[in-house]
Amino acid sequence: MEIYSTEEQQEEAIKSFFKENGLQILVGAALGVAGFTGWNFYVDSQIEAQESASVEFDQFLKVAGAESAQADVVNSELSKFVEAHGETGYGIFANLVAAKKSVEAGELTVAETRLQAAVNATTETSLKGLVNTRLARVQVALEKYDAALETLSLVTAPAYEARVAEIKGDALVAQGKESEARQAYQLAADKGGLEGNTILKMKLQDLALSTNVAS
Template sequence: MEQFATEDQQVEAIKRFWSEHGTSLIMGAVLGLAGLFGWQYYTDSQISAKETASQSYQAALESLINDENSQPIEAVMNSEDVAGYASIAALLAAKQAVDDGELDVASQHLQQVVSQSADDSLQQVATVRLARVQLAQEKYEQALTTIETVTNEAFSAQVEEIKGDIFSAQGNFDKARMAYSTALEKNMNNRLLQLKLDNLAVSAG
Protein backbone atom coordinates (compact mmCIF):
# COMPACT_ATOMS: atom_id res chain seq x y z
CA MET A 1 0.00 0.00 0.00
CA GLU A 2 1.29 3.52 -0.83
CA GLN A 3 2.73 5.66 1.96
CA PHE A 4 0.42 8.40 3.28
CA ALA A 5 1.53 11.70 4.79
CA THR A 6 -1.02 11.83 7.58
CA GLU A 7 -3.15 9.48 9.67
CA ASP A 8 -6.27 11.03 8.15
CA GLN A 9 -5.13 10.07 4.67
CA GLN A 10 -4.44 6.50 5.85
CA VAL A 11 -7.90 6.27 7.43
CA GLU A 12 -9.55 7.64 4.30
CA ALA A 13 -7.61 5.17 2.15
CA ILE A 14 -8.71 2.27 4.35
CA LYS A 15 -12.34 3.41 4.21
CA ARG A 16 -12.14 3.73 0.43
CA PHE A 17 -10.53 0.28 0.09
CA TRP A 18 -13.17 -1.28 2.34
CA SER A 19 -15.96 0.46 0.44
CA GLU A 20 -14.66 -0.90 -2.85
CA HIS A 21 -13.61 -4.39 -1.77
CA GLY A 22 -15.29 -5.09 1.57
CA THR A 23 -18.28 -6.98 0.15
CA SER A 24 -16.04 -9.21 -1.96
CA LEU A 25 -13.82 -9.97 1.02
CA ILE A 26 -16.79 -10.89 3.20
CA MET A 27 -18.30 -13.08 0.50
CA GLY A 28 -14.96 -14.74 -0.05
CA ALA A 29 -14.61 -15.46 3.65
CA VAL A 30 -18.17 -16.80 3.86
CA LEU A 31 -17.70 -19.00 0.82
CA GLY A 32 -14.36 -20.18 2.15
CA LEU A 33 -15.89 -21.16 5.48
CA ALA A 34 -18.87 -22.75 3.73
CA GLY A 35 -16.51 -24.74 1.57
CA LEU A 36 -14.47 -25.79 4.60
CA PHE A 37 -17.49 -26.90 6.61
CA GLY A 38 -19.12 -28.37 3.51
CA TRP A 39 -16.04 -30.45 2.79
CA GLN A 40 -15.86 -31.47 6.43
CA TYR A 41 -19.51 -32.54 6.27
CA TYR A 42 -18.86 -34.45 3.04
CA THR A 43 -15.80 -36.15 4.52
CA ASP A 44 -17.65 -37.05 7.72
CA SER A 45 -20.56 -38.41 5.67
CA GLN A 46 -18.19 -40.54 3.60
CA ILE A 47 -16.49 -41.91 6.70
CA SER A 48 -19.86 -42.62 8.32
CA ALA A 49 -21.10 -44.41 5.18
CA LYS A 50 -17.97 -46.54 5.02
CA GLU A 51 -18.20 -47.40 8.72
CA THR A 52 -21.85 -48.42 8.29
CA ALA A 53 -21.01 -50.47 5.21
CA SER A 54 -18.12 -52.11 7.05
CA GLN A 55 -20.36 -53.07 9.96
CA SER A 56 -23.00 -54.45 7.60
CA TYR A 57 -20.36 -56.41 5.71
CA GLN A 58 -19.00 -57.83 8.98
CA ALA A 59 -22.50 -58.95 9.98
CA ALA A 60 -22.98 -60.54 6.56
CA LEU A 61 -19.66 -62.33 6.79
CA GLU A 62 -20.44 -63.67 10.25
CA SER A 63 -23.85 -64.93 9.14
CA LEU A 64 -22.21 -66.69 6.20
CA ILE A 65 -19.53 -68.29 8.37
CA ASN A 66 -22.08 -69.38 10.97
CA ASP A 67 -24.49 -70.61 8.28
CA GLU A 68 -27.24 -68.33 9.60
CA ASN A 69 -30.02 -66.54 7.71
CA SER A 70 -29.10 -64.72 4.50
CA GLN A 71 -30.75 -61.38 5.34
CA PRO A 72 -27.50 -59.57 6.31
CA ILE A 73 -25.85 -60.71 3.08
CA GLU A 74 -28.82 -59.61 0.97
CA ALA A 75 -28.88 -56.24 2.76
CA VAL A 76 -25.24 -55.57 1.87
CA MET A 77 -25.68 -56.75 -1.73
CA ASN A 78 -28.70 -54.48 -2.21
CA SER A 79 -27.03 -51.43 -0.68
CA GLU A 80 -24.87 -48.80 -2.37
CA ASP A 81 -21.53 -50.41 -3.20
CA VAL A 82 -19.46 -48.41 -0.69
CA ALA A 83 -15.81 -49.56 -0.78
CA GLY A 84 -16.88 -52.57 -2.86
CA TYR A 85 -18.64 -54.28 0.05
CA ALA A 86 -21.78 -55.09 -1.97
CA SER A 87 -19.68 -56.74 -4.66
CA ILE A 88 -17.62 -58.71 -2.15
CA ALA A 89 -20.80 -59.83 -0.38
CA ALA A 90 -22.21 -60.99 -3.73
CA LEU A 91 -19.01 -62.94 -4.45
CA LEU A 92 -19.25 -64.63 -1.05
CA ALA A 93 -22.92 -65.41 -1.60
CA ALA A 94 -22.09 -66.89 -5.01
CA LYS A 95 -19.44 -69.14 -3.47
CA GLN A 96 -21.92 -70.31 -0.84
CA ALA A 97 -24.50 -70.99 -3.55
CA VAL A 98 -21.98 -73.08 -5.50
CA ASP A 99 -21.15 -75.05 -2.34
CA ASP A 100 -24.89 -75.65 -1.90
CA GLY A 101 -25.24 -76.78 -5.52
CA GLU A 102 -27.41 -73.78 -6.42
CA LEU A 103 -25.68 -72.81 -9.65
CA ASP A 104 -28.50 -70.60 -10.93
CA VAL A 105 -28.36 -68.54 -7.74
CA ALA A 106 -24.57 -68.32 -7.95
CA SER A 107 -24.85 -67.14 -11.55
CA GLN A 108 -27.25 -64.35 -10.54
CA HIS A 109 -24.92 -63.10 -7.80
CA LEU A 110 -21.92 -63.11 -10.12
CA GLN A 111 -23.81 -61.33 -12.88
CA GLN A 112 -24.69 -58.63 -10.34
CA VAL A 113 -21.00 -57.98 -9.69
CA VAL A 114 -20.14 -58.04 -13.40
CA SER A 115 -22.83 -55.51 -14.26
CA GLN A 116 -22.77 -53.26 -11.20
CA SER A 117 -19.33 -53.21 -9.59
CA ALA A 118 -17.24 -50.09 -10.08
CA ASP A 119 -14.08 -52.06 -9.29
CA ASP A 120 -12.52 -53.56 -12.41
CA SER A 121 -10.64 -56.24 -10.46
CA LEU A 122 -13.81 -57.45 -8.76
CA GLN A 123 -15.57 -57.47 -12.13
CA GLN A 124 -12.82 -59.62 -13.62
CA VAL A 125 -12.90 -62.06 -10.69
CA ALA A 126 -16.68 -62.34 -10.97
CA THR A 127 -16.47 -62.90 -14.73
CA VAL A 128 -13.95 -65.73 -14.32
CA ARG A 129 -16.13 -67.38 -11.70
CA LEU A 130 -19.26 -66.87 -13.79
CA ALA A 131 -17.61 -68.69 -16.68
CA ARG A 132 -16.78 -71.60 -14.36
CA VAL A 133 -20.38 -71.74 -13.15
CA GLN A 134 -21.69 -71.70 -16.72
CA LEU A 135 -19.26 -74.51 -17.56
CA ALA A 136 -20.62 -76.53 -14.63
CA GLN A 137 -24.13 -75.86 -15.99
CA GLU A 138 -22.94 -77.24 -19.36
CA LYS A 139 -23.63 -73.88 -21.01
CA TYR A 140 -20.44 -74.18 -23.00
CA GLU A 141 -20.92 -71.48 -25.63
CA GLN A 142 -22.14 -69.04 -23.00
CA ALA A 143 -19.14 -69.85 -20.79
CA LEU A 144 -16.77 -69.31 -23.72
CA THR A 145 -18.35 -65.95 -24.52
CA THR A 146 -18.11 -64.93 -20.86
CA ILE A 147 -14.47 -65.89 -20.38
CA GLU A 148 -13.41 -64.09 -23.54
CA THR A 149 -14.51 -60.78 -21.98
CA VAL A 150 -11.76 -61.06 -19.35
CA THR A 151 -9.00 -58.73 -20.55
CA ASN A 152 -6.84 -58.30 -17.45
CA GLU A 153 -3.45 -59.91 -18.13
CA ALA A 154 -3.25 -61.08 -14.52
CA PHE A 155 -6.05 -63.57 -15.29
CA SER A 156 -4.63 -64.78 -18.62
CA ALA A 157 -3.55 -68.21 -17.33
CA GLN A 158 -6.98 -68.81 -15.76
CA VAL A 159 -8.70 -67.67 -18.94
CA GLU A 160 -6.77 -70.18 -21.05
CA GLU A 161 -7.32 -72.95 -18.51
CA ILE A 162 -11.08 -72.37 -18.50
CA LYS A 163 -11.09 -72.30 -22.29
CA GLY A 164 -9.29 -75.65 -22.17
CA ASP A 165 -11.92 -77.01 -19.78
CA ILE A 166 -14.71 -75.83 -22.07
CA PHE A 167 -13.15 -77.26 -25.22
CA SER A 168 -12.40 -80.53 -23.42
CA ALA A 169 -16.02 -80.81 -22.24
CA GLN A 170 -17.13 -80.24 -25.83
CA GLY A 171 -14.81 -82.97 -27.06
CA ASN A 172 -12.69 -80.47 -28.99
CA PHE A 173 -9.39 -81.89 -27.78
CA ASP A 174 -7.10 -80.06 -30.21
CA LYS A 175 -8.34 -76.66 -29.06
CA ALA A 176 -8.27 -77.84 -25.45
CA ARG A 177 -4.64 -78.90 -25.83
CA MET A 178 -3.69 -75.52 -27.28
CA ALA A 179 -5.47 -73.67 -24.48
CA TYR A 180 -3.91 -75.80 -21.73
CA SER A 181 -0.46 -75.43 -23.29
CA THR A 182 -0.83 -71.65 -23.42
CA ALA A 183 -2.01 -71.60 -19.81
CA LEU A 184 0.94 -73.75 -18.77
CA GLU A 185 3.36 -71.37 -20.46
CA LYS A 186 1.93 -68.58 -18.34
CA ASN A 187 1.96 -70.66 -15.16
CA MET A 188 4.77 -73.19 -15.39
CA ASN A 189 4.42 -74.52 -11.84
CA ASN A 190 0.75 -75.44 -12.06
CA ARG A 191 0.70 -79.23 -11.64
CA LEU A 192 -3.06 -79.41 -12.15
CA LEU A 193 -2.67 -77.86 -15.60
CA GLN A 194 0.01 -80.37 -16.50
CA LEU A 195 -2.25 -83.17 -15.26
CA LYS A 196 -5.12 -81.88 -17.40
CA LEU A 197 -2.83 -81.77 -20.41
CA ASP A 198 -1.59 -85.31 -19.77
CA ASN A 199 -5.11 -86.65 -19.27
CA LEU A 200 -6.17 -84.95 -22.47
CA ALA A 201 -3.74 -87.11 -24.42
CA VAL A 202 -5.35 -90.20 -22.92
CA SER A 203 -8.88 -88.94 -23.64
CA ALA A 204 -7.99 -88.04 -27.22
CA GLY A 205 -6.36 -91.40 -27.74
Protein backbone atom coordinates in the same frame (compact mmCIF):
# COMPACT_ATOMS: atom_id res chain seq x y z
CA MET B 1 -1.05 -54.97 -7.94
CA GLU B 2 1.00 -58.04 -7.11
CA ILE B 3 0.00 -61.23 -8.92
CA TYR B 4 -1.23 -63.81 -6.44
CA SER B 5 -1.30 -67.56 -6.91
CA THR B 6 -4.87 -68.18 -5.79
CA GLU B 7 -8.24 -66.50 -6.20
CA GLU B 8 -8.63 -66.29 -2.44
CA GLN B 9 -5.38 -64.34 -2.07
CA GLN B 10 -6.40 -61.97 -4.86
CA GLU B 11 -9.81 -61.41 -3.32
CA GLU B 12 -8.30 -60.74 0.10
CA ALA B 13 -5.76 -58.32 -1.39
CA ILE B 14 -8.44 -56.32 -3.19
CA LYS B 15 -10.70 -56.38 -0.15
CA SER B 16 -7.88 -55.25 2.15
CA PHE B 17 -6.91 -52.44 -0.21
CA PHE B 18 -10.49 -51.23 -0.32
CA LYS B 19 -10.93 -51.36 3.46
CA GLU B 20 -7.58 -49.68 4.12
CA ASN B 21 -7.76 -47.01 1.42
CA GLY B 22 -11.43 -46.39 0.70
CA LEU B 23 -11.91 -43.76 3.39
CA GLN B 24 -8.52 -42.16 2.75
CA ILE B 25 -9.40 -41.71 -0.92
CA LEU B 26 -12.63 -39.96 0.03
CA VAL B 27 -10.87 -37.75 2.56
CA GLY B 28 -8.19 -36.86 0.03
CA ALA B 29 -10.84 -35.88 -2.47
CA ALA B 30 -12.52 -33.71 0.15
CA LEU B 31 -9.30 -31.89 0.95
CA GLY B 32 -8.61 -31.31 -2.71
CA VAL B 33 -11.92 -29.64 -3.50
CA ALA B 34 -13.03 -28.40 -0.10
CA GLY B 35 -14.07 -25.06 -1.55
CA PHE B 36 -16.94 -26.42 -3.62
CA THR B 37 -20.38 -25.86 -2.12
CA GLY B 38 -21.95 -29.00 -0.76
CA TRP B 39 -18.94 -31.21 -1.42
CA ASN B 40 -17.92 -31.50 2.21
CA PHE B 41 -21.41 -32.62 3.15
CA TYR B 42 -21.37 -35.18 0.34
CA VAL B 43 -17.99 -36.60 1.35
CA ASP B 44 -18.97 -36.70 5.03
CA SER B 45 -22.05 -38.71 4.13
CA GLN B 46 -19.99 -41.05 1.96
CA ILE B 47 -17.46 -41.64 4.73
CA GLU B 48 -20.27 -42.36 7.17
CA ALA B 49 -21.82 -44.80 4.69
CA GLN B 50 -18.50 -46.59 4.17
CA GLU B 51 -17.90 -46.90 7.90
CA SER B 52 -21.38 -48.30 8.44
CA ALA B 53 -20.98 -50.69 5.52
CA SER B 54 -17.63 -51.89 6.86
CA VAL B 55 -19.10 -52.79 10.25
CA GLU B 56 -22.13 -54.54 8.76
CA PHE B 57 -19.97 -56.33 6.20
CA ASP B 58 -17.88 -57.83 9.00
CA GLN B 59 -21.12 -58.97 10.66
CA PHE B 60 -22.28 -60.49 7.38
CA LEU B 61 -18.99 -62.39 7.06
CA LYS B 62 -19.46 -63.88 10.52
CA VAL B 63 -22.91 -65.16 9.55
CA ALA B 64 -21.76 -66.46 6.16
CA GLY B 65 -18.54 -67.95 7.53
CA ALA B 66 -20.19 -70.05 10.22
CA GLU B 67 -19.88 -73.78 9.53
CA SER B 68 -23.60 -74.19 10.16
CA ALA B 69 -24.57 -71.35 7.81
CA GLN B 70 -27.18 -72.38 5.25
CA ALA B 71 -27.21 -70.90 1.75
CA ASP B 72 -30.77 -69.58 2.12
CA VAL B 73 -29.84 -67.78 5.35
CA VAL B 74 -26.75 -66.27 3.73
CA ASN B 75 -28.79 -65.12 0.73
CA SER B 76 -31.39 -63.58 3.03
CA GLU B 77 -28.71 -61.66 4.91
CA LEU B 78 -27.13 -60.68 1.61
CA SER B 79 -30.39 -59.18 0.36
CA LYS B 80 -30.61 -57.03 3.49
CA PHE B 81 -26.99 -55.95 3.18
CA VAL B 82 -27.19 -55.10 -0.52
CA GLU B 83 -30.40 -53.15 0.03
CA ALA B 84 -28.61 -51.02 2.61
CA HIS B 85 -25.10 -50.87 1.12
CA GLY B 86 -25.35 -52.11 -2.46
CA GLU B 87 -23.77 -48.94 -3.82
CA THR B 88 -20.60 -49.40 -1.75
CA GLY B 89 -17.73 -51.70 -2.66
CA TYR B 90 -18.73 -54.03 0.14
CA GLY B 91 -21.82 -55.06 -1.81
CA ILE B 92 -19.53 -56.65 -4.39
CA PHE B 93 -17.68 -58.76 -1.83
CA ALA B 94 -20.92 -59.74 -0.11
CA ASN B 95 -22.14 -61.14 -3.43
CA LEU B 96 -18.88 -63.07 -3.82
CA VAL B 97 -19.29 -64.65 -0.38
CA ALA B 98 -22.92 -65.54 -1.05
CA ALA B 99 -22.02 -67.01 -4.45
CA LYS B 100 -19.42 -69.26 -2.84
CA LYS B 101 -21.98 -70.50 -0.32
CA SER B 102 -24.46 -71.16 -3.13
CA VAL B 103 -21.87 -73.19 -5.05
CA GLU B 104 -21.12 -75.25 -1.95
CA ALA B 105 -24.86 -75.90 -1.61
CA GLY B 106 -25.12 -76.92 -5.27
CA GLU B 107 -27.28 -73.89 -6.10
CA LEU B 108 -25.36 -72.92 -9.22
CA THR B 109 -28.08 -70.77 -10.79
CA VAL B 110 -28.22 -68.63 -7.64
CA ALA B 111 -24.43 -68.40 -7.64
CA GLU B 112 -24.49 -67.24 -11.26
CA THR B 113 -26.97 -64.49 -10.37
CA ARG B 114 -24.85 -63.33 -7.43
CA LEU B 115 -21.67 -63.23 -9.50
CA GLN B 116 -23.39 -61.36 -12.31
CA ALA B 117 -24.55 -58.78 -9.78
CA ALA B 118 -20.97 -58.41 -8.55
CA VAL B 119 -19.69 -57.98 -12.12
CA ASN B 120 -22.27 -55.30 -12.84
CA ALA B 121 -21.34 -53.40 -9.68
CA THR B 122 -17.67 -52.78 -10.49
CA THR B 123 -15.55 -51.23 -13.23
CA GLU B 124 -12.21 -52.04 -11.56
CA THR B 125 -10.27 -54.26 -13.99
CA SER B 126 -8.62 -56.63 -11.51
CA LEU B 127 -11.75 -57.17 -9.44
CA LYS B 128 -13.86 -57.61 -12.57
CA GLY B 129 -11.38 -60.26 -13.74
CA LEU B 130 -11.66 -62.14 -10.45
CA VAL B 131 -15.46 -62.17 -10.57
CA ASN B 132 -15.71 -63.03 -14.27
CA THR B 133 -13.41 -66.05 -13.94
CA ARG B 134 -15.57 -67.36 -11.10
CA LEU B 135 -18.70 -66.65 -13.13
CA ALA B 136 -17.27 -68.54 -16.11
CA ARG B 137 -16.52 -71.57 -13.93
CA VAL B 138 -20.11 -71.61 -12.71
CA GLN B 139 -21.39 -71.26 -16.28
CA VAL B 140 -19.28 -74.25 -17.35
CA ALA B 141 -20.77 -76.26 -14.48
CA LEU B 142 -24.23 -75.18 -15.69
CA GLU B 143 -23.27 -76.39 -19.20
CA LYS B 144 -23.54 -72.83 -20.53
CA TYR B 145 -20.33 -73.21 -22.49
CA ASP B 146 -20.81 -70.40 -25.01
CA ALA B 147 -21.78 -68.03 -22.21
CA ALA B 148 -18.66 -69.04 -20.28
CA LEU B 149 -16.43 -68.37 -23.29
CA GLU B 150 -18.07 -64.98 -23.77
CA THR B 151 -17.55 -64.14 -20.09
CA LEU B 152 -13.88 -65.10 -20.33
CA SER B 153 -13.43 -62.83 -23.35
CA LEU B 154 -14.22 -59.89 -21.06
CA VAL B 155 -11.25 -60.57 -18.76
CA THR B 156 -8.38 -58.29 -19.76
CA ALA B 157 -6.14 -58.20 -16.67
CA PRO B 158 -2.82 -60.01 -17.38
CA ALA B 159 -2.90 -61.62 -13.92
CA TYR B 160 -5.74 -63.87 -15.06
CA GLU B 161 -4.30 -65.14 -18.36
CA ALA B 162 -3.49 -68.64 -17.09
CA ARG B 163 -6.81 -69.02 -15.30
CA VAL B 164 -8.81 -67.77 -18.28
CA ALA B 165 -7.02 -70.18 -20.62
CA GLU B 166 -7.64 -73.14 -18.31
CA ILE B 167 -11.35 -72.44 -17.90
CA LYS B 168 -11.61 -71.91 -21.65
CA GLY B 169 -10.06 -75.34 -22.07
CA ASP B 170 -12.67 -76.82 -19.73
CA ALA B 171 -15.49 -75.33 -21.81
CA LEU B 172 -13.95 -76.54 -25.07
CA VAL B 173 -13.44 -80.08 -23.74
CA ALA B 174 -17.10 -80.17 -22.73
CA GLN B 175 -18.01 -79.11 -26.28
CA GLY B 176 -15.92 -81.92 -27.72
CA LYS B 177 -13.31 -79.56 -29.18
CA GLU B 178 -10.27 -81.41 -27.87
CA SER B 179 -7.69 -79.88 -30.20
CA GLU B 180 -8.70 -76.33 -29.23
CA ALA B 181 -8.90 -77.35 -25.59
CA ARG B 182 -5.36 -78.72 -25.68
CA GLN B 183 -4.13 -75.41 -27.10
CA ALA B 184 -5.94 -73.53 -24.33
CA TYR B 185 -4.50 -75.77 -21.61
CA GLN B 186 -1.02 -75.41 -23.09
CA LEU B 187 -1.41 -71.63 -23.08
CA ALA B 188 -2.43 -71.83 -19.42
CA ALA B 189 0.71 -73.85 -18.72
CA ASP B 190 2.89 -71.40 -20.66
CA LYS B 191 1.46 -68.53 -18.61
CA GLY B 192 2.50 -70.19 -15.35
CA GLY B 193 -0.69 -72.10 -14.70
CA LEU B 194 1.12 -75.32 -13.74
CA GLU B 195 2.56 -73.78 -10.59
CA GLY B 196 0.80 -75.49 -7.70
CA ASN B 197 -1.84 -76.79 -10.10
CA THR B 198 -1.63 -80.56 -10.56
CA ILE B 199 -5.14 -80.62 -12.05
CA LEU B 200 -4.02 -78.65 -15.11
CA LYS B 201 -1.16 -81.12 -15.61
CA MET B 202 -3.65 -83.99 -15.47
CA LYS B 203 -5.90 -82.27 -18.02
CA LEU B 204 -2.99 -81.94 -20.44
CA GLN B 205 -1.97 -85.56 -19.90
CA ASP B 206 -5.54 -86.82 -20.40
CA LEU B 207 -5.88 -84.96 -23.70
CA ALA B 208 -2.49 -86.22 -24.87
CA LEU B 209 -3.54 -89.78 -23.99
CA SER B 210 -6.87 -89.49 -25.79
CA THR B 211 -5.08 -88.11 -28.86
CA ASN B 212 -2.65 -91.05 -28.89
CA VAL B 213 -5.50 -93.54 -28.53
CA ALA B 214 -7.43 -91.89 -31.36
CA SER B 215 -4.41 -92.00 -33.64
